[in-house]
Amino acid sequence: DSGVILFVGEGKSAESLIPFWKRLGRRRFRIEAVAMDMSSAYISAVQKNLSRADIVFDRFHVVKLMNEKLTELRRRLFHEATDEQKAVLKGSRWLLLKNQENLDEQRDEEAHLAAALELNEPLAKAYYLKEELRLFWDNTFRWPAQLFLRAWCNRATATGLGPLITMAKTLMRLEEGLLSYFKHRISSGPME
Numbered sequence: 001d002s003g004v005i006l007f008v009g010e011g012k013s014a015e016s017l018i019p020f021w022k023r024l025g026r027r028r029f030r031i032e033a034v035a036m037d038m039s040s041a042y043i044s045a046v047q048k049n050l051s052r053a054d055i056v057f058d059r060f061h062v063v064k065l066m067n068e069k070l071t072e073l074r075r076r077l078f079h080e081a082t083d084e085q086k087a088v089l090k091g092s093r094w095l096l097l098k099n100q101e102n103l104d105e106q107r108d109e110e111a112h113l114a115a116a117l118e119l120n121e122p123l124a125k126a127y128y129l130k131e132e133l134r135l136f137w138d139n140t141f142r143w144p145a146q147l148f149l150r151a152w153c154n155r156a157t158a159t160g161l162g163p164l165i166t167m168a169k170t171l172m173r174l175e176e177g178l179l180s181y182f183k184h185r186i187s188s189g190p191m192e
Contacts, residue, residue: 014045069163
């Protein structure tokens with residue numbers, strides 16, 4: 001409630017949280033939700049030690065994972081591209097990761113991005129799915145968010161692109177933690 005950081009552990013393993021669980025003692029049962037990244041170590045630690053708490057996967061980490069999948073696809077496509085295509089794709093990495101509204105008009109970033117997307121249909125599909133995924137958190141309630149998420153995962157899978165299929169599988173596997181956001185509306189942002 002206060003936003004005060006209560007504990008900082010060293011490392012990224014479940015064991016790094018053991019002192020925190022001990023410090024919490026019986027008070028742990030009052031914790032309703034935990035905002036976190038999608039680390040399997042943290043997921044299992046929270047499920048084991050805070051069995052009543054909902055896990056809420058942090059938006060930043062979901063978007064970061066999607067950006068990693070987009071970068072993976074761009075690299076693969078760049079290596080398969082002709083020299084002419086490579087010239088257009090060169091310098092597009094950061095443009096693909098930027099939010100559309102943050103593209104710099106003075107540096108003609110919109111035109112560069114448009115040329116890269118026009119040149120490569122798989123890259124364009126992945127980019128527009130990345131942009132669309134950001135809209136997930138704009139939903140007001142859980143059930144429309146669930147419909148949105150499942151439709152997005154179906155579209156990502158239908159592209160046949162490995163990184164997008166992997167992303168869709170990850171999101172469906174972690175669906176409950178994504179949808180918990182609409183109950184608790186918390187984020188790990190203040191801690192980060």
